[in-house]
Amino acid sequence: MSGLGVRTENLTVAFAGVPALDGLDLRLAPDKIHGLLGRNGSGKSTLAAVLAGFRQPDDGRVLIEGDELGALPPYEDAVVTSRICLIRESGDLVDSAPVRHVLELASSLRPYWNEDLAGELLDKFEVPTKKKVQKLSRGKKSALGVVLGLASRAPLTIFDESYLGMDVPSRNLFYDALLADYTEVPRTIILSTHLVSEVSALLEEVVILDNGRLVTQSPVDSLRGRGASIVGPARAVDELTAGLTVLAEQRLGGTKSSTVLGDLDDMLLAQAKSAGLEIGPVGLQELFVHLTGTTRSKEGSA
Numbered sequence: 066m067s068g069l070g071v072r073t074e075n076l077t078v079a080f081a082g083v084p085a086l087d088g089l090d091l092r093l094a095p096d097k098i099h100g101l102l103g104r105n106g107s108g109k110s111t112l113a114a115v116l117a118g119f120r121q122p123d124d125g126r127v128l129i130e131g132d133e134l135g136a137l138p139p140y141e142d143a144v145v146t147s148r149i150c151l152i153r154e155s156g157d158l159v160d161s162a163p164v165r166h167v168l169e170l171a172s173s174l175r176p177y178w179n180e181d182l183a184g185e186l187l188d189k190f191e192v193p194t195k196k197k198v199q200k201l202s203r204g205k206k207s208a209l210g211v212v213l214g215l216a217s218r219a220p221l222t223i224f225d226e227s228y229l230g231m232d233v234p235s236r237n238l239f240y241d242a243l244l245a246d247y248t249e250v251p252r253t254i255i256l257s258t259h260l261v262s263e264v265s266a267l268l269e270e271v272v273i274l275d276n277g278r279l280v281t282q283s284p285v286d287s288l289r290g291r292g293a294s295i296v297g298p299a300r301a302v303d304e305l306t307a308g309l310t311v312l313a314e315q316r317l318g319g320t321k322s323s324t325v326l327g328d329l330d331d332m333l334l335a336q337a338k339s340a341g342l343e344i345g346p347v348g349l350q351e352l353f354v355h356l357t358g359t360t361r362s363k364e365g366s367a
């Protein structure tokens with residue numbers, strides 16, 4: 066099995082004439098973990114639903130690409146849809162069914178279903194299989210979604226904020242399980258979220274949406290290279306960053322950490338070195354806040 070790629074061209078979806086997705090042109094490479102990031106209402110869930118074939122575009126198109134598949138739209142094609150798994154926070158599960166029936170249904174519908182992985186994850190997340198879905202707590206319902214999403218091993222797997230109902234230790238379990246299973250069976254994974262700092266270590270590529278438009282699409286490393294963090298004595302940090310665009314600042318006693326946008330030129334790097342300042346990459350969270358902030362800065366795709 067290899068992962069599926071995704072291509073969208075002028076993808077547009079509107080609700081009552083108001084665009085939720087506004088002419089999106091995207092290419093998501095196969096076999097990578099993509100972060101789909103955006104503030105509330107930016108269009109993440111709408112995009113996830115269109116990619117999974119749950120909703121048709123009003124304009125433009127989506128193509129799902131794979132070696133044996135060619136390039137096909139994700140609608141009304143049983144082969145394509147069986148290879149795409151979208152897990153949403155709502156769960157899309159039959160509430161009145163016991164958990165084990167939900168698992169049996171998934172195993173019959175999902176061509177790459179892995180029973181051992183499902184069992185292992187159910188134990189890890191302590192999901193009771195005899196209970197009906199409606200009797201599960203919000204966190205356990207989310208955990209069940211995560212189990213279904215991972216054990217399906219679908220060539221295109223989309224988690225649309227499906228793990229938000231889980232507490233921090235359970236979310237960490239999810240991130241570890243995702244990474245371990247992705248390493249064993251590489252496939253295309255999309256994580257839609259606004260918990261940027263939590264997932265940033267997992268991501269290889271990032272798509273940032275704002276108001277239904279593409280703010281940027283970039284490998285995480287080149288995004289991080291768009292800025293720098295500078296740590297050291299507060300006065301030296303202030304001197305170095307005067308005249309630069311400062312995205313965030315933190316001060317602890319006489320030490321200060323500032324995040325700046327843009328490359329530091331050789332002169333600034335030499336100044337930083339002689340002042341004993343530490344220079345590091347910028348945090349994804351800070352860039353995200355900047356790129357989707359009130360200034361609403363827009364860039365083309367990178």
Ligand SMILES: Nc1ncnc2c1ncn2[C@@H]1O[C@H](COP(=O)(O)OP(=O)(O)OP(=O)(O)O)[C@@H](O)[C@H]1O
Binds near residue numbers: 259
């Ligand atoms: N079924 C719907 N009916 C009407 N408007 C909708 C519907 N679904 C989404 N929208 C609107 O489309 C826009 C994008 O919503 P969407 O849920 O895709 O954003 P999101 O980035 O997933 O948000 P969040 O992070 O809050 O879940 C919003 O303005 C939302 O109000």
